[in-house]
């Protein structure tokens with residue numbers, strides 16, 4: 001499958017490529033270069049242009065994008081009700097951008113390079129991607145622990161603490177960041193179920209990736 | 224090394240002070256005192272090794288320009304004061320207490336402060352090998368510094384080369400060539416063969432190489448000032464610039480056992496500012512009001528956490544929310 005990645009840094013991109021491959025069970029073919037955004041809300045701002053570009057100018061089949069939730073509202077089951085949209089949930093926001101952009105593209109008379117459209121792959125790391133990296137190493141770090149902390153007003157950990165636990169410093173160099181990310185997610189190479197269970201924001205991405213994989217193998221790529 | 228600098232009537236800095244951390248990125252409009260801050264540190268460097276002035280301030284005269292420096296432990300009992308004997312001459316350095324026993328040790332370190340306004344037009348030139356003790360303020364002896372590092376500090380030279388080639392994978396090696404007249408020149412060999420001489424390298428490559436040369440200096444100064452530290456660098460490479468500077472200021476984070484280098488750097492790049500989202504306390508904004516300016520730490524803003532939820536630091540600075548933008552007619 002031809003996969004494009006939109007991320008905040010080369011470290012996030014390396015991890016995201018690996019995880020998409022782990023979910024698919026085979027390494028994806030990556031569309032170069034990796035697309036970058038400068039954090040939230042810049043990701044949502046550049047996303048329509050990236051989708052358009054991929055659609056009209058490349059053979060990308062899936063665009064994988066992951067953002068940190070930071071302190072935003074965490075996507076819950078109730079958000080998945082048809083027609084529902086939580087304005088402060090980044091998952092809902094990014095999915096809406098995909099929906100609206102793909103709708104506009106479908107109406108466009110321009111010839112489409114991408115056979116059948118660019119499918120969505122959206123994940124939200126709660127509260128930050130370092131939470132995913134600690135999955136399977138630190139049982140106290142889960143999406144539900146964070147949500148419970150949001151509700152009680154007592155955060156179980158901060159983003160800065162998660163980074164310190166993963167990198168051993170609050171100022172990791174880029175190579176160290178990539179090395180630590182890849183070392184930690186290696187645990188999920190053969191089986192991503194634990195990561196999906198502990199982090200529904202990852203499970204949503206995994207579902208999107210599998211759906212795209214099924215679409216591809218069944219040869220129907222219409223969005 | 225330096226804990227704070229306070230200004231009185233020094234150019235645009237009429238009455239303001241700034242506490243300095245290990246790393247400081249100063250932003251603000253042109254003419255808002257960013258360069259004056261660096262100038263004050265370099266003036267302290269120049270005056271510190273000289274015999275203490277015998278002239279005394281005329282305490283009955285109206286208050287003139289004055290710069291007050293306080294220091295980190297173990298020199299925190301010391302204060303250095305630069306004041307002006309006339310409008311033009313600001314070269315009177317006083318130490319309090321005057322007979323401080325630790326002044327000789329401190330002055331030796333102050334004399335090592337370095338300031339940089341790198342200039343790509345001279346950095347690629349061949350240089351005399353013996354001129355490579357430390358990088359000159361415009362970087363004109365970059366080739367000599369690299370040549371010296373390659374023989375006197377081969378581990379640092381290898382680490383620098385590895386770092387550079389990771390950022391620019393189109394190259395295979397950093398090479399040094401000695402001319403018949405003894406001058407040395409550097410070049411980058413392309414992975415697909417062929418050598419780009421220093422004169423053929425882009426401005427951005429020269430700036431990047433100069434910053435890395437400072438970052439991997441085997442004997443770095445206690446304090447480093449760099450103007451327009453992002454100059455010529457692609458926005459996607461700015462993370463590497465930040466890392467190179469952090470390598471100096473936070474050696475422990477890089478597994479290095481040496482004293483931290485205090486850094487004062489300036490920039491006009493919102494993209495570089497974005498790199499400090501996790502450490503907004505490292506950003507100093509110089510706020511200009513008319514002809515007067517004052518310094519503010521970004522982390523002093525009570526609403527910063529809320530603002531950070533709404534957008535990137537760079538965008539917010541550009542928007543004017545954080546201040547530090549030019550006056551408009």
Ligand SMILES: [Zn+2]
Nearest residue numbers: 075079089092
């Ligand atoms: Zn939602």
